[in-house]
Amino acid sequence: MTPRAHAHAPSPVLTVDADLRDLRSADRLLHRLAAGLELPEGTFGCTHLVRGQRPRVVVSLSLPSEPHLRTVRERLRADGHGEPAAGLPDASGRAVLYPGASALTGTMTVAELIAASAISGVTVLGAPGPPDPGTRVVTRDHVRPQWQGDALVLAATPARGGVLVPFESPDPTPCCADH
Incomplete structure (x- = not known):
């Protein structure tokens, strides 16, 4: 249960942009994804504020292994979440899902x-x-x-x-x- 799995270690990460405008909606999305995707132990789910022309909140999922990443990516596509981006949008995410939460x-x-x-x-x-x-x-x-x-x-x-x-x-x- 190491926090490094999300921020800087080479664990596989996906970012989902569901065009959300607030943290509460992003929290709900992460909880729905955790329940619906049966995310494995050791997953970190974070929110990230995106500024610029189109301010919004995106969510990232840091998964314990590459096979988990492939499975989650396929399920996200099947559930209509589009093509998740690889990697983190930034290194300062706000954790919603994490071991022990x-x-x-x-x-x-x-x-x-x-x-x-x-x-x-x-x-x-x-x-x-x-x-x-x-x-x-x-x-x-x-x-x-x-x-x-x-x-x-x-x-x-x-x-x-x-x-x-x-x-x-x-x-x-x-x-x-x-x-």
Whole structure:
């Protein structure tokens, strides 16, 4: 269960551009793909923001082997997802599917979160260093770490009661919702 499998190791990667406009839709697509394609253990599924003339969110799947890649590519084509591109759109994906993600529920310590998943570290916004391994993290059942170089790192913020919460909220308020 090595995070390097997605960012920089030679594991096979596919990128799917379903012309999505937001992270929530991309998360749902990755979960549908995981269920429908029966993705193997060790798969990483990430979202990537694409800027430019046509801003959108694309998803990548990093698979444990070349035979898995061929099978997933064929199933994606058969399911109407077009021709997936080879490789990553960038190296800073936001992980939705990763080893241990389903175990990150409720409240756990930083050490437990790292031991249970492919996440290799936690950073606290505004803090000079990493949190104590015994610090409790209220996951809100929504843990979306980001690739930083070869490491999958969860950004967290302090919350009431001396606990941490993932920086990304499971139910964000849309910007300018009242306009």
